[in-house]
Each structure stands twice: as structure tokens, then as C-alpha cells.
Amino acid sequence: MTNVQQTDTAKPKGLKAVSHPFVRFGIGSWLVITTFLLLTLVPFVWLILSSLKSNRELFSNPFSFPSNWSLANYTSAFAAHPLTIYLRNSLLAALSSTLLALTAACLASYALLHTFRFSRGIYLFLIFGLLLPVNAFIAPIFYLIHFLGLYNTVWGLALVYSGISFPLSFLIIKTYMDTVPRELLEAGRLDAASYHRIFFSIVLPVSIPGIVTAAIFLVITAWNELLFASILTQDQNSQTVQVGVRYFLSTYSANYPQAFAATVMAIIPTVLAYIFLSERVIEGMTAGSIR
Numbered sequence: 001m002t003n004v005q006q007t008d009t010a011k012p013k014g015l016k017a018v019s020h021p022f023v024r025f026g027i028g029s030w031l032v033i034t035t036f037l038l039l040t041l042v043p044f045v046w047l048i049l050s051s052l053k054s055n056r057e058l059f060s061n062p063f064s065f066p067s068n069w070s071l072a073n074y075t076s077a078f079a080a081h082p083l084t085i086y087l088r089n090s091l092l093a094a095l096s097s098t099l100l101a102l103t104a105a106c107l108a109s110y111a112l113l114h115t116f117r118f119s120r121g122i123y124l125f126l127i128f129g130l131l132l133p134v135n136a137f138i139a140p141i142f143y144l145i146h147f148l149g150l151y152n153t154v155w156g157l158a159l160v161y162s163g164i165s166f167p168l169s170f171l172i173i174k175t176y177m178d179t180v181p182r183e184l185l186e187a188g189r190l191d192a193a194s195y196h197r198i199f200f201s202i203v204l205p206v207s208i209p210g211i212v213t214a215a216i217f218l219v220i221t222a223w224n225e226l227l228f229a230s231i232l233t234q235d236q237n238s239q240t241v242q243v244g245v246r247y248f249l250s251t252y253s254a255n256y257p258q259a260f261a262a263t264v265m266a267i268i269p270t271v272l273a274y275i276f277l278s279e280r281v282i283e284g285m286t287a288g289s290i291r
């Protein structure tokens with residue numbers, strides 16, 4: 001009687017079955033993501049389609065595609081209101097406030113890299129601003145900006161935005177600077193480098209991903225801000241695009257397609273900035289969380 005040898009059909013050890021991402025991630029999770037994606041994209045797509053219609057067509061068929069695909073509302077929006085000035089003011093306020101906040105956050109983060117008396121208390125005090133409701137300080141901020149002579153100016157907005165954004169930028173940059181190897185700092189001290197030299201030559205270049213991450217958040221926040229832009233500016237020469245969009249809708253006349261076109265132009269810069277710089281944001285956030 002011959003022995004029949006059975007072939008081993010088992011899978012080699014060390015190899016794992018690769019499942020489809022849809023199955024591995026879970027159907028419920030994909031449904032949640034798809035629902036959230038639809039809730040986010042559908043209003044934006046409707047806004048773009050509505051900006052290509054006329055007023056009559058918008059009210060007669062609000063959810064249909066435009067019968068005539070035209071960019072007339074975008075060109076007429078610049079003629080109806082000083083949209084270029086609004087966009088310029090938003091850009092100046094966003095960039096200058098981001099520069100001020102990042103400068104202060106970098107200096108404070110570097111100072112708190114060194115342990116000294118009350119350093120822990122100072123750290124908690126600086127991030128305490130994240131827990132404070134900004135709306136509660138509208139009146140003090142208004143009187144302070146008016147006292148400084150910066151009311152109805154872009155620079156007054158930039159100063160307020162930088163103060164509001166400082167706690168978040170400080171937290172992001174401080175978290176990233178904490179990952180800088182202490183050996184680099186010790187090597188700089190052994191080479192007789194001053195604190196300024198160590199900051200500019202070692203700490204600051206290594207912290208660039210964290211600084212870029214904070215800058216993206218600050219620019220987007222300042223660009224989209226409306227409350228203080230409405231309170232601290234009065235005429236169109238100093239108002240931002242978020243405030244300027246309101247002028248397309250008045251009590252006696254309302255050109256909704258033009259307002260939608262202006263809104264799209266106000267949204268697109270921040271969307272493009274995040275799309276092209278999202279990898280930087282992820283890199284900065286993940287690198288700052290690993291020590």
C-alpha cells in the first residue's frame with residue numbers, strides 16, 4: 001500500500017491576506033465619510049452653479065443647471081463694487097497678522113525651550129487664550145484699537161487678528177520645537193554659539209514644517225474672519241472681502257448671482273491654499289506629535 005503524500009496548500013508563514021480597503025476600513029465608516037463629503041460639496045457646487053445664472057433664472061429654477069454658462073456675474077461684480085480693494089485688504093490683513101503672530105510665537109516657543117523659574121506657568125498662561133471666548137472682548141478691543149488710532153484701518157485688523165491667533169500658533173510651534181534634539185542645542189553651546197545664533201541657525205530651520213503648518217491655519221482664519229472686520233472698519237477702503245460681500249444684498253435691491261460670484265471668489269483662495277499645502281499641514285502636525 002503506497003503512502004499518498006498530501007501537498008501542503010497552506011499559505012507560507014509571514015504572508016498576510018490583503019483585504020480590499022473598502023472592507024478593511026468598514027462600510028459604516030465609508031458611509032459616514034461619503035455623507036460628510038456630500039454635505040460639504042453639494043452646497044459649494046450649488047453656489048458655483050447659482051453664480052452662473054441670472055436673478056430670474058435663479059428664482060425660477062434654483063436647483064437646475066444654468067441655461068447659459070456665462071461668467072458675466074464675475075465681471076460685473078468687480079464693476080458693481082470695489083471687489084479688488086476688498087481682496088487686497090483681506091490679503092494684507094491675513095499676511096501681516098500671520099507674520100506678527102508667527103514672529104511672537106517663534107520667539108516665545110524658543111524662550112520656553114529653556115527651563116527657568118515660572119516657565120511652566122508662562123506656558124499655561126500663553127495657551128490659556130485658546131479657552132477664552134473672543135466675543136467677550138469685543139468692547140475692550142474696540143476701545144483699544146480706537147485709542148491707538150488704528151480704527152478703520154487694515155493694520156488695526158491685522159493687530160487684532162495676530163493677538164487672536166497667537167495662542168494657536170504658539171501651541172503648534174512650541175509642540176514642534178519640543179521635538180528638536182537637545183544634542184543640537186548642546187552642540188551649539190559647546191561651539192560657543194550665542195542664544196540668537198542657535199535660534200537662527202539651528203532651531204528655526206528645523207522648525208520650518210511646524211511654522212508652515214501654523215501659517216496656513218492663521219492665514220485661512222484671518223481671511224475668513226467677519227466679526228471684527230465688521231466692527232473695526234467703516235468705509236470700503238479698509239473693509240475686507242467678507243464684509244464687502246454684504247453690499248451685494250441691500251434692503252431695496254439684491255443681486256444674488258453677483259453675491260454668489262463674489263462669495264466664490266472669496267472662498268477659492270483658501271481652498272486652493274489648503275489643497276496645495278495640505279501635505280505640509282499633515283507633515284507638520286504628525287512630526288510635531290512624535291518625539
